[in-house]
Amino acid sequence: MRILFIGDIVGRPGRAGLAAAMPELRERHAPDLVIANGENTAGGLGITEKTARELFDLGVGVITTGNHVYRHRDAYDFLDRSERVIRPANYMAGNPGRGHTVVPVGDRRLAVVNLSGSVQLRAARSPFAEADAVLSKVRGDADAVVVDFHAEVTSEKVAMGWHLDGRVAACLGTHTHVPTADARVLPGGTAFISDVGMTGSRAGVIGVRREQAVQAFRTQMPIKFDTADEDVWINGVVVSVGDGGHADSIEQVLMPAPG
Ligand SMILES: [Fe+2]
Ligand SMILES: [Fe+2]
Numbered sequence: 001m002r003i004l005f006i007g008d009i010v011g012r013p014g015r016a017g018l019a020a021a022m023p024e025l026r027e028r029h030a031p032d033l034v035i036a037n038g039e040n041t042a043g044g045l046g047i048t049e050k051t052a053r054e055l056f057d058l059g060v061g062v063i064t065t066g067n068h069v070y071r072h073r074d075a076y077d078f079l080d081r082s083e084r085v086i087r088p089a090n091y092m093a094g095n096p097g098r099g100h101t102v103v104p105v106g107d108r109r110l111a112v113v114n115l116s117g118s119v120q121l122r123a124a125r126s127p128f129a130e131a132d133a134v135l136s137k138v139r140g141d142a143d144a145v146v147v148d149f150h151a152e153v154t155s156e157k158v159a160m161g162w163h164l165d166g167r168v169a170a171c172l173g174t175h176t177h178v179p180t181a182d183a184r185v186l187p188g189g190t191a192f193i194s195d196v197g198m199t200g201s202r203a204g205v206i207g208v209r210r211e212q213a214v215q216a217f218r219t220q221m222p223i224k225f226d227t228a229d230e231d232v233w234i235n236g237v238v239v240s241v242g243d244g245g246h247a248d249s250i251e252q253v254l255m256p257a258p259g
Helices: 011-029 049-057 073-081 127-138 154-164 210-219
Strands: 002-006 033-037 062-064 100-105 108-116 144-150 170-174 191-193 232-241 247-256
Touching (some): 002 011, 002 144, 002 170, 011 049, 011 232, 033 144, 062 108, 108 127, 127 154, 144 154, 154 170, 170 232
Parallel strands (some): 002 033, 033 062, 108 144, 170 191
Antiparallel strands (some): 002 232, 100 108, 232 247
């Protein structure tokens, strides 16, 4: 089973860039399933039913999210309804949406789990204990598991990789929007990367127009942020999962959006 995982898609430029790149990504990597982090799809912050549907129409099978998931109130009902959009499992139990989903991939079943880091991000419960709880829940229902660990600091992400090594096919970091150079299969058979990166404009500051972001840092005053739109890149990884539910390989995808 080959899984293409796309890092945080930022705004319309990110969505358009992915749409333009999809034919080439399909041809080059032949994914059986595409997973994408969609927490920044709607205007750079949050997700709506419309932006989620746009990703589904591109062939994305499962959408993960993170700290911006509840930005748009009108999406709450959609998050409750949709079985293919997930939010961090370790958020408040009563919050809209679900923390994991199980989808068929060919004749196998893949569980996709979303977790939030608890260092410099708000989470209701420890992602480590939550990971254990979700894994015991999906045991028997899934042949392999992929985790999107949406977290800020590399130490927590690397620790999660070791915590899950041998128990999941992949533990893939998101949220910082900057790809890291540490993609590898850990000794127990778990594909790991601290951060997949983002799918959006490389001309800005993690998705925001650079002059606005720089001004915010220079002045420490509130600045209205717009989504940067030049030089869009696709950041992702391709994970090949063997029959035993362990990863055979992880390959980083860093490509400019065509056109
Ligand atoms: Fe993000
Ligand atoms: Fe985030």
